[in-house]
Amino acid sequence: MLKIIISGCNGHMGRVVADLCAADPKVEVVAGFDVLGSNDREFPVFTSPAQFTGEADAVIDFSSPAALDGLLDFAKATKTALVLATTGYTPEQVAQIGAAACEVPVFRSANMSLGINVLLELVKKAASVLGDSYDIEIVERHHRRKVDAPSGTALMIADAAASSCGHETEYVYSRHEVRQPRDKKEIGISAVRGGTIVGEHEIIFAGHDEVMEIKHTALSREIFAQGAIEAAKFMAGVTEPGLYDMSQLVK
Ligand SMILES: NC(=O)c1ccc[n+]([C@@H]2O[C@H](COP(=O)([O-])OP(=O)(O)OC[C@H]3O[C@@H](n4cnc5c(N)ncnc54)[C@H](O)[C@@H]3O)[C@@H](O)[C@H]2O)c1
Numbered sequence: 001m002l003k004i005i006i007s008g009c010n011g012h013m014g015r016v017v018a019d020l021c022a023a024d025p026k027v028e029v030v031a032g033f034d035v036l037g038s039n040d041r042e043f044p045v046f047t048s049p050a051q052f053t054g055e056a057d058a059v060i061d062f063s064s065p066a067a068l069d070g071l072l073d074f075a076k077a078t079k080t081a082l083v084l085a086t087t088g089y090t091p092e093q094v095a096q097i098g099a100a101a102c103e104v105p106v107f108r109s110a111n112m113s114l115g116i117n118v119l120l121e122l123v124k125k126a127a128s129v130l131g132d133s134y135d136i137e138i139v140e141r142h143h144r145r146k147v148d149a150p151s152g153t154a155l156m157i158a159d160a161a162a163s164s165c166g167h168e169t170e171y172v173y174s175r176h177e178v179r180q181p182r183d184k185k186e187i188g189i190s191a192v193r194g195g196t197i198v199g200e201h202e203i204i205f206a207g208h209d210e211v212m213e214i215k216h217t218a219l220s221r222e223i224f225a226q227g228a229i230e231a232a233k234f235m236a237g238v239t240e241p242g243l244y245d246m247s248q249l250v251k
Helices: 012-022 065-078 091-100 114-130 152-164 222-236
Strands: 002-007 027-033 058-061 081-084 105-108 135-142 170-172 186-193 199-207 210-218 242-244
Touching: 002 012, 002 222, 012 027, 012 222, 027 065, 027 222, 058 065, 058 222, 065 081, 065 091, 081 222, 091 105, 105 222, 114 152, 114 199, 114 210, 114 222, 135 152, 152 170, 152 186, 152 199, 222 242
Parallel strands: 002 027, 002 058, 058 081, 081 105, 105 242, 135 186, 170 186
Antiparallel strands: 135 199, 199 210
16 A cells, blocks of 8 residues: 655645545555645645654655745655655755755656656657757646746746757747847747636647647646656655656656
8 A cells, every 4th residue: 555645735736636546545645734734634634744753655745836845854854755746946946856866766747647748758859850940839828826837847848849959949938028030049938827727738830831739738637646646656666766757657
């Protein structure tokens, strides 16, 4: 039985993870972490990781970048694997995660869905063939509650395109302040926020007389929650410290 802690357990994603775990006979949720606390869940909820004294195989985190310090301290002190699904980390926090991964196994992905991670491979292939002569634009759409923009997934897609297009790139997030034609090295990234859109990512390769688009639409949060649970199962078998991601699951 895989013992899991859900960080951010009171949030939209945390609740979906809890529901999927409850239906999975191989998984037991031993605790939740959430600043809000709670007395009415089927597992104990702690407002700080330091309060938990039991044992767990992995922490699945869908919370906030503000939770990172406490989670890293907990993981290092107890040698518990971390599955970080939270987005919006600062570059300093990303470095902190890298340093912690020298001591404890850490899985991190800004998008836990299988489809997006296959899409990243398609983007790399397309960018390697078209990147020299086609303009690359990324458009992402999310619900009105999302706080970070552009999405971590849009940045992952931009990084995949940049790593394969064969020339220097510059990410452009807004065009309203400049009045000049588009430069070849630009990768445009646009964020749309509204309603309850779970998550859409569209990559446009616009060439002369030809446009190619690759699009992923998330229809429910379950795809992310299930991906995070699969990641936790994977991490339970990992003994070496290190930084892991979906590329280890999508083979
Ligand atoms: N990697 C992925 O596939 C993926 C998919 C969906 C969402 N996300 C990310 O997951 C995060 C959560 O998304 P959500 O829609 O569930 O948000 P949400 O606001 O509904 O839930 C966040 C929860 O975290 C709790 N929280 C906030 N700060 C905390 C702290 N310092 N310590 C402990 N708990 C804290 C809140 O009380 C809340 O219950 C976001 O960063 C989002 O972008 C990632």
